[in-house]
Amino acid sequence: MKTENNLKRQKTTSTDKTLFKNFPMVPRVVFGAGCFSQLGDILLPMRKSSEAPFIFLVDDFFENENFMAKLPLMFNDEVIFISAEEEPKTAQVDVLVARIRERYSELPSGVIGIGGGTLLDLAKAVSILLNNKGLAKDYQGWDLVNKPALYHVGIPTISGTGAEVSRTTVLLGPEKKLGINSDFTTFDQVLLDPDFTKTVAKEQWFYTGMDCYIHCVESLTGTYLNAFSQSYGEMAMELCKEVFLGDIPAKESRDKLMMASWHGGMSIAYSQVGVAHAMSYGLSYLLGVKHGIGNCLVFQHLEEFYPEGVSLFNKMMARHDVILPKGVCAELTQNDFDVMVNISLSLEPLWENALGRDWKTIMTPERLQALYEKI
Amino acid sequence: MKTENNLKRQKTTSTDKTLFKNFPMVPRVVFGAGCFSQLGDILLPMRKSSEAPFIFLVDDFFENENFMAKLPLMFNDEVIFISAEEEPKTAQVDVLVARIRERYSELPSGVIGIGGGTLLDLAKAVSILLNNKGLAKDYQGWDLVNKPALYHVGIPTISGTGAEVSRTTVLLGPEKKLGINSDFTTFDQVLLDPDFTKTVAKEQWFYTGMDCYIHCVESLTGTYLNAFSQSYGEMAMELCKEVFLGDIPAKESRDKLMMASWHGGMSIAYSQVGVAHAMSYGLSYLLGVKHGIGNCLVFQHLEEFYPEGVSLFNKMMARHDVILPKGVCAELTQNDFDVMVNISLSLEPLWENALGRDWKTIMTPERLQALYEKI
Numbered sequence: 001m002k003t004e005n006n007l008k009r010q011k012t013t014s015t016d017k018t019l020f021k022n023f024p025m026v027p028r029v030v031f032g033a034g035c036f037s038q039l040g041d042i043l044l045p046m047r048k049s050s051e052a053p054f055i056f057l058v059d060d061f062f063e064n065e066n067f068m069a070k071l072p073l074m075f076n077d078e079v080i081f082i083s084a085e086e087e088p089k090t091a092q093v094d095v096l097v098a099r100i101r102e103r104y105s106e107l108p109s110g111v112i113g114i115g116g117g118t119l120l121d122l123a124k125a126v127s128i129l130l131n132n133k134g135l136a137k138d139y140q141g142w143d144l145v146n147k148p149a150l151y152h153v154g155i156p157t158i159s160g161t162g163a164e165v166s167r168t169t170v171l172l173g174p175e176k177k178l179g180i181n182s183d184f185t186t187f188d189q190v191l192l193d194p195d196f197t198k199t200v201a202k203e204q205w206f207y208t209g210m211d212c213y214i215h216c217v218e219s220l221t222g223t224y225l226n227a228f229s230q231s232y233g234e235m236a237m238e239l240c241k242e243v244f245l246g247d248i249p250a251k252e253s254r255d256k257l258m259m260a261s262w263h264g265g266m267s268i269a270y271s272q273v274g275v276a277h278a279m280s281y282g283l284s285y286l287l288g289v290k291h292g293i294g295n296c297l298v299f300q301h302l303e304e305f306y307p308e309g310v311s312l313f314n315k316m317m318a319r320h321d322v323i324l325p326k327g328v329c330a331e332l333t334q335n336d337f338d339v340m341v342n343i344s345l346s347l348e349p350l351w352e353n354a355l356g357r358d359w360k361t362i363m364t365p366e367r368l369q370a371l372y373e374k375i
Numbered sequence: 376m377k378t379e380n381n382l383k384r385q386k387t388t389s390t391d392k393t394l395f396k397n398f399p400m401v402p403r404v405v406f407g408a409g410c411f412s413q414l415g416d417i418l419l420p421m422r423k424s425s426e427a428p429f430i431f432l433v434d435d436f437f438e439n440e441n442f443m444a445k446l447p448l449m450f451n452d453e454v455i456f457i458s459a460e461e462e463p464k465t466a467q468v469d470v471l472v473a474r475i476r477e478r479y480s481e482l483p484s485g486v487i488g489i490g491g492g493t494l495l496d497l498a499k500a501v502s503i504l505l506n507n508k509g510l511a512k513d514y515q516g517w518d519l520v521n522k523p524a525l526y527h528v529g530i531p532t533i534s535g536t537g538a539e540v541s542r543t544t545v546l547l548g549p550e551k552k553l554g555i556n557s558d559f560t561t562f563d564q565v566l567l568d569p570d571f572t573k574t575v576a577k578e579q580w581f582y583t584g585m586d587c588y589i590h591c592v593e594s595l596t597g598t599y600l601n602a603f604s605q606s607y608g609e610m611a612m613e614l615c616k617e618v619f620l621g622d623i624p625a626k627e628s629r630d631k632l633m634m635a636s637w638h639g640g641m642s643i644a645y646s647q648v649g650v651a652h653a654m655s656y657g658l659s660y661l662l663g664v665k666h667g668i669g670n671c672l673v674f675q676h677l678e679e680f681y682p683e684g685v686s687l688f689n690k691m692m693a694r695h696d697v698i699l700p701k702g703v704c705a706e707l708t709q710n711d712f713d714v715m716v717n718i719s720l721s722l723e724p725l726w727e728n729a730l731g732r733d734w735k736t737i738m739t740p741e742r743l744q745a746l747y748e749k750i
Contacts, residue, residue, distance in 0.1 A: 019407060020405050020407050020409075020410045020412075020413045021405065022403055022404070022405045022413065022417060022564075023403070023404050023405070023406075024402060024403055025400045025401060025402055025403070025404060026400060026402075027399060027400055027401075027402040028397055028398070028399055028400070029397070029398050029400060030395050030396065030397045030398070031398075031601065031602070031603035031645065032394060032395050032601060032603075032645075034395075035395045037395075038395045038397065042397060189397075192603070194602075226406065226407060226630070227406070227569075227627070227630035227631055227633070227634050228406035228407075228567070228634060231610055231614060231631070231634045231635075231638060232610075234610070234613075235606055235607075235609070235610040235638075238609075239606060252602070255601070255602035256602055256606070258602070259602050259603060259606040263606060263610075270406065270407075
């Protein structure tokens, strides 16, 4: 199956416009257990005035006095705790932006996102919308943002999404789940402090880590791959294997999974994700399934596209006693399936990366629905 | 010997000021064979006015009509061809800066370095000095630069130095060979076009590639190492093994060595180089030995510090029929040795990384001279 599949895939890079993408990298990064203590020193020179606050968007998991005491708050800085129970939404971004605009006479000095992919993506989107007119949904797509975002800082508290390094912020909109893909989306500063991941629950740790593992598989087997993305993808993949199949101390495991997430995000710089992400987006849009577990729910059924990847994934599941829910799509109507299939098939670059230029002849709506029905 | 050496080394990171360094990354990068064709599009929006030229500093190896035709020159842009026969010097930077200041009524829009480590380091230093008072030698050291550099672009034409990604520009000054280590040193934009490396002579290819290999060994075995630097170092090391010991097609080899150089440079972000680089700096200062071959001349005699690294290095030498010159230090006077030893021992962070906090008790001037005498 793998060979047949490979035979059908034509290399797309030679004519692809993204071949020579001028990729924006995070221009500043701090790494190390405990490095969160540096945040105050980093923010100080970026304060525009005492009237221009920093807005901290923080996962409400951290809503306690102990955490608040560690935040380097000054002047009229504001902390907004946000639940990460649901995927981030365009309307949620619009509400946050309106609230911040109303409350302060000056534009904020910047936005700091502290949390998993949801909080990081919200921080990116809010910092863009604070400096650009209109609504978040207007910017879902590729390179639609006109003006730079406000200064924004990303501090991941769970490892795997790659949101800390990517040029996208993936949002559920009224019509689609799609990223604001823009050079202005990338964080100006990232703090990688693996100590934050000490308190992550095991299942969440696994699902989010698998987000990294799965986009490495998708990147490394994709038709867009070049030596740049390959080197990052292979490094992230090795780190994932050490973390999820090896036997290393807890601190080393936290350090390495945070680096895996970082490199995994870089790996899709020139490449793209593939079948699992394309399908997972449909699942999230219709059912609100969170991204990490959504990827896992899909990926387990993709052995025909990623035979080695799925085999290793099954080993990781077994090693950590993770059992995925079943019958997630059992009650869906034909209309529901149509919605998911349409959302998924609209993500053309993902399918082209996964299956080559002729992907439409390979992944028909019927075949895609049959895959969803297994979940 | 390795164990004894390891026992003596104390971890330095826990008290080291650089533990939580806020590392500047190159904010923009393009990768791919042929991506040099994008340079014009990249420079256009960065032009300040028709009176503010781009200054191209180019290795004189490329001084021909064919290459000139590919440069995206406009207005009063200037191309300055420079020989890379000698290591870059502080006085050379000062002359270039004075010449550019005299010739143009406005500050340039930016500086583009095209070549190996020498040209890249010159471009970095010239862009710093065009926007800062004084002489290049005044800024040799750590964090002495006050104002941002002019916009500067790095385009490596040979792989291995890591100069395209590092926050230093290493210059021979009147009193020392030392980098201008500064957050402003890092390039604003890098183009990684492996096609440039097609024309590199075999020995130069090997020596410069070994620069990458050797700083990976130094970084990965150093006491400063953390998971960030380790992941980049291991990635670069794997790529070096594929390139110098594997059997891969020429195009793939060029792509991978360019990525090895990139990741190898990132690996010393939180780490440092070690014994080979510390000794090689002394050799360059006294004898003008170029950096790549200088590292090789030293490294072959460092099996007591890097047993596995030197063993693999010897295999790479044999595989590519490289024979290093002998008796390089045979004619030196005691005064010559004193100069080299002093230059080398002044590079304290390199020694501390290599040998731990007690490095002075391990590497005495006598022991260091004995190592130089072998070369």
